[in-house]
Amino acid sequence: MPIKLKPGSSRIIIGLVLLVILIILCEYHYTNFEEHLEYPSTKMIHQDPEYYDSQIISEGGTVSKVCDSFFVITSMDRDVRYDFVIATKDRVYLGDHVEVLGTFQAPNRITPDKMIVTPALSGKMVYVRSLIGLLILVIVFFRSWKFDLRRFVFISRRV
Secondary structure, X not given: OOOOOOOOHHHHHHHHHXXXXXXXXXXXXXXXXXXXXXXXXXXXXXXXOOOXXXXXXXXXXXXXXXXXXXXXEEEEEOOEEEEEXXXXXXXXXXXXXXXXXXXXXXXXXXXXXXXXXEOHHHHHHHHHHHHHHHHHHHHHHHHHEEEEOOOOEEXXXXX
């Protein structure tokens, strides 16, 4: 005897099946994405630095120490915090964010081929620009709408 479903319940079943498939694929990606990376992750380098010696890696982090011939970046990857020594005389400052593509030398040294430095101040300016945008949005909103405290609703000013 065939199972009879209420109209519309097949959509719910299909939606739930697709949701379960999506969750399974997300879990698979979360647990296996490191196998498909172009460059090793910080966690992989931290676990076995000698294996990745003399290989090209890409790392990013925050500058935590600056000296004349090198600087140190602190890189975070999931639950691993790792310090890399970048052998260059380029000028960076504490707090800057640096992305490095270069040759890794065990245990934690990188000779850079390419580097992108983002000053610490530009990271904070994102919040300033967002606050300015929020202020403009609030002004525009309250020019068209007002709040009625008695009914606890927004009312159009054009009425």
